[in-house]
Amino acid sequence: MLVFIGRRFALMVLTMVIVSLLLFILLELQPGSVATKVLGPYSSEEQRQLWLEANGYLRPLWIRYLDWLGGIVTGDFGESVRFKAPVSDVLWPRLWNTAVLAFWTFAILIPLSLTLGVLAGMREGSVLDRAISITSIITTSIPEFASAVFLSAIFVFALGILPGTSGMTDGFDPLQLILPAMVLILYDVGYVTRMTRASMAEVMMTPYIRTAVLKGLPFNRVVIRHALRNALIAPFTVIMLQVNWLLSGVIVVEFFFAYKGFGGLLLEASLNQDIFLIEACTMVAVFVAVSTQTIADIGYTYLNPRIRLA
Amino acid sequence: MTDASTETAPLLEIRNLGISYYTRAGEIPAVIDFSLRLDAGEAVALVGESGCGKSTVAMAIMRYLGRNGAIVDGQIFFKGRDITTLSEAELRQLRGGEIAMIYQEPMSALNPSMTIGDQLMEVPIYHSGASRAEAREMSISMLEDVGLPDPERVIASFPHQISGGQQQRVVIAMALMAKPSLLLLDEPTTALDVTVEAGIVDLIASLAAKHRTGMLYISHNLGLVLETCSRVNVMYSGEVVEEANVETLFNEPRHPYTKGLFDCIPLPDADKDARPLTPIRGQLPLPNERPKGCNFAPRCDFFEAGKCDAGAVALAGDEHRVRCVKWQDLKFDAVSADTGVAAGNPDQEEVLRVDALRKYYTLHDRSIGALISGKGITEVKANESLTMSAHKGETLAIVGESGCGKSTFAKVLMGLETATTGSVSLSGETIGDTPVRQRSRDQLASLQMVFQDPNETLNPSHSVGAQIARVVRRLSPDHTSHQEIHRRVEQLLALVKLPAEFALRKPRQLSGGQKQRIGIARAFAGNPSVVVADEPVSALDVSVQAAVTELLMDIQRERGTTLLFISHDLGVVRYLADRVVVMYLGRIVETGKTVDVFSPPYHPYTEALLSAVPIADTRYEKKRIVLEGSPPSTTNPPKGCPFHTRCPRKIGSVCETQEPPEVDAGNGHKIACHIPLEELRAVEPVIQAAS
């Protein structure tokens, strides 16, 4: 097991290094364009040369890359052009806000979708199953921006019970968290439910469930003891991968509700060509995605005795 | 329990049971007018080919028919109570408590993520309210009863950590935990190797006798039924067509279908030249396309219009019941099979020669399991110094159980794998290390293969004609124009006795036997000198097996093709092979002419293998030799003789340390064993005519 975890981590580091290299080549291959982006299109040729020299851009590419990579590893991401501040000062508070949003989203999403999925898959083809299945197809068909529009129209425009923006200008307000979290949950719940249902339905069809039933066990014992553990192995991976999915979702949601989080920051950085902020945000996003993937893989092996004790 | 009614009532009595499935196509009757009586301690068999409804009966007794299945008629009395009227709670008491079941695939019948102990302990916990400690005690003693070594270890293991034979023992233990009075066995040994099967059959018989358990034994294997049961029900297309005491049924079958089944099985006295098998023509009707009257009528040689197709046929007779309107007039000897083509004497011309062939795999196992254990690379010794040759027109059988390396050997021959060392030559050209892509067209055409599984031998996306045409185009250079190819495809279809319209069909419109015929047509498209047939009939039903086997042999005889017949079925091998190679763990343990291999001197493995094969004929008697355990893994084969870990005739440490020498018993009969030849000669034959 330790060997496996070691390998998985090595793979994760390798992926991060390759991603960083790609990112660096994409954004910083030509020092001239970096200078233009940092100093603005109206800077003079002379200013740019001075800036390049002062920031070590005249060194060979690979030294610059190693220097940059060293900075990232030690938490030094450079200076944000747009916020006129070190990237790390801007990044961490924003990341925290997103973590809060993500926490509440998952805290509701996971129990909700697992319950619905198990209920639906337990008796395939029942009325409950069909209702849950159809509903989840519908909710997954509504993109985040659309559900944001619909929910705002209902709760803000028609009912007027929730705030339409979540800027949190006067400090943290849990009320402002409701709509963004609802949008994220609504889009994702259907998907995780369907995955859980499929897994559960498949397990309920297996010969070993037949064995359990024909042993004379009560149905709830069959479901809880025999089916659940096998049925939840697949959704575990799916849920871990939802972190990756959520990182996309928060961009839309934070943009829509003006929530000051990581996704909004990444979008703002891209739209303003804030090169060091883009690099930092991307590296953080890929880091989160790759580490959840790693946890998913390790967890999957742990949950599955057939692999764990092969 | 001392109630008078339960004393006199049979353990299980089924009266006029009807079971239907409801599909989009409407109601499909799966079982019609089924009656059965089973007394305590008695073993009754339900025999039939796939799709005859035999497993459905077992599921109906458990009242487990799925959402779309239902009992539409009749009653099932268990100890005098009608199962069809029980409530869910009463059913739970019955299931696993009074009636238990043993399944075909032990691996999938056990929950992969629960320990064996937990799965066993549930039974007493739920059925007799035992505590965990008591349940554990009971589980351990039950595991001992089913002959599992080290029950303490087994109880803490997960199913995948033990072998298939051991898994089936666990399933049996689980079934017997609550001391049921009725055991339903649904093909309990079909998924196991024959030598493992023998052990399981013995175990079930001894345990059932000990607890006086009634058994309903479902099987397609008539030989196995003869060894295990006292009464037999033969099912065909949802109905019992014949029911009798086992001796009576085997000695004087009355229904044409039963008789036909026996004629399809290669019994010890069958001979491909003098007494060939007589297949049943046609195929099983689909449940919604059953004929009016007798279901077997379209395939029956005794069919009489106006009589057999007049209306539903009832079971007639008393102790020996038959569902046939003409049963009193039938005389089976009248339609004895016509004698086959005269024996073609195999040429002495050597077509295929294999010399010291060795195939090792290095497995780069990238599965997570391998990564965890850090054993990314393991060496599998699939074939170890194989030497053999095959002559023109000869049938050479390669026999062995799963994992003996016979399929790997076929792959090396075909060039799908290359030999590690050693050589293979085909008509004098060396091909052992020529991968298939580098073989010339002539080499490809002259060595072709018939595959095992009919369902994946043909590409489901393309029509039969297109698939044969492609082979013709690739392998036979003299057919180039469209018309020529077209004509050749028709010829090939005719060769395998299929009408030309079949060219337009897609594989899904074909039955298993028809698919295998197309597979044979494809193999013979390029006029091969050698055809490798890898278990070509083992996935087919008995009646179809005979037809496909006969067809293959006819074509072979006609064309003088050399046939390499790979099989685990000794009955078929004895019937059709000229010479036999017996393999165990990648090595040849015995080789020789068929008659020589099937009579002493035997290699101890061959002897055990022969004794393990059930024979569906009361005129023979055989020695019972039950091997311990299952074959060791090829990644870590035993030192010395590969068979020493299971050998009942092991003579001492020499077997563990030294590779056995190959001893020539004359006439090309070679045995690799340390036991002196004289001693092996003195062994009495495994199969003898009953006294």
Next chain:
Amino acid sequence: MTVDHATRVPTSNSTLRALGNAWRSFALLRESKIAMVGCGVISFWIVVALLAPVLAPFPPNAQVVPFQAPFAAAPDGGIFLLGTDQLGRDILSRVMWGARTVLFFAPIATFSAYVVGIVMGLAAGYLGGWVDDVLSRVSDIILSFPVLVLYIIIIATIGASGINIVIAVTFASAPGVMRIVRGLVLDLRTRNYVAAAQTRGESPWYIMLVEILPNARGPLIVDACLRVGYVIITIGVLGFLGLGLPPPDPDWGGMINEARALALAFPHMTVIPCIAISSLVLGFNLLADGIREVSLHD
């Protein structure tokens, strides 16, 4: 290469037979109500897209009267059935023309991702070895990016245009398609008909394209339907974030983006394009589910 198999042996009209097969598949699909609803929704939008120039009451970019609610009267005597936007453009007409945009780019982008993904997946699954290692590693890296981050970086680098969206979708989706194809190939390559093709000396690409690919079509068709739906969402999201097709041409996502600031005052400007996009995606998802259901029955 495929021509060989197409020449059916007992010659008959193979086009007719292909049509017959297609009809049979469709007849099978008709047994699934879900699939039929999906088909209906998709057909509705295809008809709208095709006939937009005829059906739309106003030119899509004509600025008539701003901020009109649905059913408001237009100055030329007509009616703004779905109201107008902040620039006075008729929303109904823009939604109709927007259907053209999305139903043009989404299938093209999906198709292109499929071509790339299938070739990669076949090669990785069938050839194995270093080809598999390289292709799998590359797709792992692409898939480790949160999708939208990837889109934003690509579009921010190469600029927003129709063709660039197709490129970005191909780049981001092909690895997913590849994984599915690779998994199917790993299963199908062990079939005996593949071994039979090998033993008659067929080339690897013949085996991949003629023997393996046709048998992978079932799961791939289901995935393709889901993926078209997802690409429609992606195009919408990019438009919504201001990274989509450049204005003024109508694009559903773009319409929502432009009206976003006024959404609380005039919800119809955003709600209507949202309904359009959601219903179209729903159509594809229902179709996919129906196909899966029907294919499981067989």
